[in-house]
Amino acid sequence: MAQHKQQQELSNDVYARDPKTDTYFFVGKIARVSDVTPDLAVARQYNLIEEHSARLRPLELYPAWGSIELWLAPGDSELDVAYCKPEIQFIRVGREVDGASEVRNSSCGFAGELYEGEEEGFRTQRTEDGFAAKPEVQAQQRQPSDADMDELMETLNSQVD
Amino acid sequence: MAQLHNRLFLFLLALQLAAGFLTTPRPSRLLAIRGATDSTDWDRLIREDEDDDLVFEYGDRDPPPRDMKYTMYNINRQREHYNSIREVSSKVRLVSLHAYTHGLT
Numbered sequence: 001m002a003q004h005k006q007q008q009e010l011s012n013d014v015y016a017r018d019p020k021t022d023t024y025f026f027v028g029k030i031a032r033v034s035d036v037t038p039d040l041a042v043a044r045q046y047n048l049i050e051e052h053s054a055r056l057r058p059l060e061l062y063p064a065w066g067s068i069e070l071w072l073a074p075g076d077s078e079l080d081v082a083y084c085k086p087e088i089q090f091i092r093v094g095r096e097v098d099g100a101s102e103v104r105n106s107s108c109g110f111a112g113e114l115y116e117g118e119e120e121g122f123r124t125q126r127t128e129d130g131f132a133a134k135p136e137v138q139a140q141q142r143q144p145s146d147a148d149m150d151e152l153m154e155t156l157n158s159q160v161d
Numbered sequence: 162m163a164q165l166h167n168r169l170f171l172f173l174l175a176l177q178l179a180a181g182f183l184t185t186p187r188p189s190r191l192l193a194i195r196g197a198t199d200s201t202d203w204d205r206l207i208r209e210d211e212d213d214d215l216v217f218e219y220g221d222r223d224p225p226p227r228d229m230k231y232t233m234y235n236i237n238r239q240r241e242h243y244n245s246i247r248e249v250s251s252k253v254r255l256v257s258l259h260a261y262t263h264g265l266t
Contacts, residue, residue: 010250011243031246047225048239051217055231062215066222105228109243112236 011075012038014110015090015124016053018064022133024071024090025061026078026122027053028112038072041108042093043100046070052112057121071130079145081124083137090130 011031015024027049032041042049049070054062061068071090073081080088115121125133144152217231228235 011247029243031243031250033246045229045239047229048231048235051231052236054217055215058215065217066220101226105239106242108239109241109246110239111243112240 009075010034012041013073013075013077013081014042014049015071015073016050016057016061017069017071018061019067019069020064021060022125022127023060024124024126025053025057026081026113026124027056028110029075030072030108030110032108036103036107038091039093039097040100040103042070042072043095043097044103044105044108045110046095046100048110049112052110056113056115071126076145076147078122079143081132082122084124084132084134086132086136088132090126092130 010033011029013026014028014030016027017024030038030041030045030049032038050065050068053068053070054065070093072093073088073090077088113121127133219225228238
């Protein structure tokens with residue numbers, strides 16, 4: 001669990017939106033080394049992320065090309081975002097951040113979201129401040145995360161071996 | 162003289178047959194190669210085969226740095242960096258945890 005937490009700290013989920021709407025589309029994840037801040041990592045890769053967003057959502061985001069906003073959420077927080085957890089706030093990242101051009105491209109990374117088949121893609125509605133626009137979903141039982149599922153699979157596989 | 166004509170005929174015949182095996186480069190590739198006068202054209206070569214109906218122009222904005230243009234090479238590189246950073250961060254944490262649990266810190 002602690003290991004997962006550390007990974008979360010060095011990665012962030014990235015959402016993109018057309019500023020005319022309140023719908024934020026999940027477009028991928030960034031990671032960075034510890035001496036690079038999240039906003040520097042985004043600013044350095046801004047074009048890559050922005051164009052990926054427009055290609056991922058050509059109907060919704062391509063028309064806003066040039067004004068697409070990029071927002072950061074905590075790493076691997078998709079479930080919390082889906083449940084509209086009130087403590088999760090998105091932070092907007094600017095295109096220009098001082099020092100971004102000096103960041104080495106190997107000090108940050110971007111894994112763009114890819115849709116498989118007819119996948120609709122993850123999106124969320126937020127306020128202008130980046131908070132959930134809808135009330136929190138009170139789940140009876142939290143669904144297992146990807147990390148939980150990986151751990152479960154490892155346990156099962158070790159029993160097979 | 163007749164022998165010279167025969168040789169010329171055979172040469173032209175061979176040339177015509179050879180032409181049948183030669184493939185003409187697609188116009189887009191040809192243009193890309195002809196226009197490859199500076200470094201940015203390599204990006205054009207890489208992107209050439211992609212279906213690309215969308216046009217991304219920068220207008221008054223500064224163009225992106227070459228290593229962040231939307232090319233397969235750059236996309237894959239940044240994805241690899243993402244995977245590497247996440248892998249390393251997990252290992253660093255494991256080492257810290259190991260040191261902590263064994264009283265080394």
